[in-house]
Amino acid sequence: MPATKKEHIYFGLMMCTGMVIFMTIYNLITNGLIGKISFMAILMQLILGFVIAFLLESFVVGPVAKKIVFSLLRNKSSKIPMVVLMALCMVIGMVTFMSMYGLASAYHANSIAGDSLFSNYFSIFLKNFIFALPLQLLIIGPTVRLIFGKIKANQVNKSISTV
Incomplete structure (x- = not known):
């Protein structure tokens, strides 16, 4: 849907x-x-998580996912397979990296003990993937595309009416 660099951002x-x-x-x-951590701690986690996620999406996961999707799809005019494959690639990439962030945060807060680093990472990855994929495919993705499409249509209508 985004056509320009600004729209991609x-x-x-x-x-x-x-x-x-x-x-x-x-x-x-x-x-x-x-209820166990303060509102400010939650807010800081949200802000830090957002910054990390946006940087990963913009410079690592997004470009790689786009290359994978365009190399796998023969018919690039078919929107639904492209959207689903892009969402799948993005979720796999983002969950892979953001689970590392989650693991580091959990170790920093001393909330993980006992199991191996790999076991803890795999557990976090699996829980996040199971939630993130349907969230992206069914809620966030369609909602963002709908809102973005309306904003883009309004901008086109405004530019047409001023001409």
Whole structure:
């Protein structure tokens, strides 16, 4: 949907905002941290998570996912397979990296003990992937595309009416 670099940035900001908010809430709930950490600590986690997610989406995961999708799809005019494959690639990439961030945060907060680093990472990755994929495919992705499409249509209508 985004056609220009500026539109890609806005689209990425919208997508990251939605995913980071929901994934942060999900992780707070699954780790039993609601009510145990302060609002400011949650806010700091949201901000830091958003910055990391946006940088990863913009410079690492997004470009790689785009290359994978365009190399796998023969019919690039078919929107639904492109959207689903892009969402799948983005979720796999983002969950891979953001689970590392989650693991580092958990170790920093001393909330993980006992199991090996790999075992803890795999557990975090699996829990996040199971939640993130349907969240992206069914809620955040369609909502962001709808809002972005309306904003883009309004801008086109404004530019047409001023001409």
